[in-house]
Amino acid sequence: MITGSIAAIGAGLAAIGAGMGIGKIGSSAMEGIARQPEAASKIQTAMLIAAAFVEAVALFAVVVALV
């Protein structure tokens, strides 16, 4: 028998969404660095900020699932 809360499914869905989002950010940053290696540090900073925004959404879902 399966037990547990349905909130876990929601947290999982949020993780999928955030995973796709961060994957896209990472791949685009890689492409950008490959085209323009001298801009690597600037791209990395921008990438981290964008990743933090995406990640925050997933973490909101985790918080909602926990509460």
Added chain:
Amino acid sequence: MDCSHVFDFKVSRLIVVFTLFLAFFFVTPLLYAQGDTLKTTSTEHAEPAAEKKFNLGKFALHHVADSHSWHVIGDITVGLPVMLYTPSGLVTFNSTEFHGDDEAKLVVEKDGQHFVKLHEKIYYASATANEKGEYADVDAAEHVKNLRPLDFSITKNVCTLLLSVVVILMVFLKVANSYKQRSGKSPKGLQSWIEPLIIFVRDDIAKPNLGHKYERFMPYLLTVFFFIWFNNMLGLVPFLPGGANLTGNISITVVLATITFLMVNFNGNKYYWKHIFTPDVPWWLYIVLVPVEIIGIFTKPIALAIRLFANITAGHILVLALIGLIFVFNSVFVSFVSVPFALFIYGIELLVAFIQAFIFTILSALFIGMAIEEHH
């Protein structure tokens, strides 16, 4: 270059690890079954307490929460001062007077008042115990109806806060002194560890976002960066000086975000306020846009607080869940998988500790920069 032999080696290692992992999952049910038969044969002298099921969720949440005592190892716990503000004045005692009770079963009497501790919260005790032996009025949904005194106790988190203040002061006073004594010379010792970080905050966080006015905000950005980073690292230390989940406490992160909120709005210039109340759009869009902009003022710091809180708490819960798997499956063999994996997560957490301090600081700088930006 031909690297196929390296690849083969790695693949074979992966296969071994994966088989071991699967093997544990097949072996654990067997161990479970054996345990069951053993239990049935020795039911005469089986303790009911030992068969109490391990609750991973409760275990993890208990460990990330604040506490009135500091658990060291085994049964050894360090008591912390409890300070309660009641209508008849301040009441103080050591938390060891609860004798490790967290179920409201032990009543502490001080100055004619009775207190109980239930799930790390202190309540006024009920006159009589309920059917579970708790001196508290708990309803079916586990809501406690007892009143609470104002709690100013030095809890585990407050203790760590004070400790981190001492650590940060020690580090930075020493570094500041060596700058005075060794002016004009190359940095040495602790100085050469801190200097790159300060330059990192200045050149990568403050300057790109704040422009030529960056110097005014450097003290705040440096303070917030090092405070969050030191406390993230202290939270990762599993034994006594660390172990408290300070930056994973919503109150701490909300306070930090509130300071950023005040910094942004007190430094906001007329362009910032004009952008909020009279944006450059047709007037009939104001009905939608102005409320959205006003909500935006508040959502930015809220997101800042929740991001830090959730990141650090999620990391702690992840490590605890992996270690807790050993007790869920009730087998020592699970530890061969879960302990290395927990170690790996710990490595990532060291990185997250830095990245979250960086993200909080850079977003603070970004929001302040947006508020002080001049229009050309």
